[in-house]
Amino acid sequence: MRLIHTLILVSVAAVWIQLSYGSEKKARVFFIEPKDGAEVSQEFVAKFGIEGMELKPAGDMTKKTGHFHILIDDAVTPKKMPIPKDATHIHYGKAQTEGQLKLAPGKHKLTLLLGDGAHLSYGSKMSSTITVEVK
Numbered sequence: 001m002r003l004i005h006t007l008i009l010v011s012v013a014a015v016w017i018q019l020s021y022g023s024e025k026k027a028r029v030f031f032i033e034p035k036d037g038a039e040v041s042q043e044f045v046a047k048f049g050i051e052g053m054e055l056k057p058a059g060d061m062t063k064k065t066g067h068f069h070i071l072i073d074d075a076v077t078p079k080k081m082p083i084p085k086d087a088t089h090i091h092y093g094k095a096q097t098e099g100q101l102k103l104a105p106g107k108h109k110l111t112l113l114l115g116d117g118a119h120l121s122y123g124s125k126m127s128s129t130i131t132v133e134v135k
């Protein structure tokens with residue numbers, strides 16, 4: 001009887017660890033639109049997706065939450081570093097899940113990056129980069 005109880009406890013613990021570790025590991029951000037390599041017009045709407053973490057407006061310091069940023073032709077801000085606020089680093093501090101972009105014709109690299117309530121980068125693990133061809 002005691003052995004069975006121990007076995008049940010161990011398997012419950014194993015499932016719990018797997019679930020919590022699994023969700024942590026799976027957290028990601030991604031572009032819903034446009035798709036990588038897509039042709040877009042100079043003004044277009046980008047849509048953002050997130051899994052395993054939650055969106056909160058800037059200023060909200062709840063753990064494992066944040067807001068989106070779009071980096072235009074720029075490198076991912078290193079983890080825990082402040083994401084600059086300039087023409088190539090756009091903040092979606094109201095927890096928006098889409099934004100209108102205006103780009104010059106040609107090839108552009110767009111990086112979606114999650115930052116916390118204080119605009120500190122979650123690093124490359126919480127980023128996603130695509131290339132678009134602006135007509």
Ligand SMILES: [Cu+2]
Nearest residue numbers: 091093115119
């Ligand atoms: Cu920000």
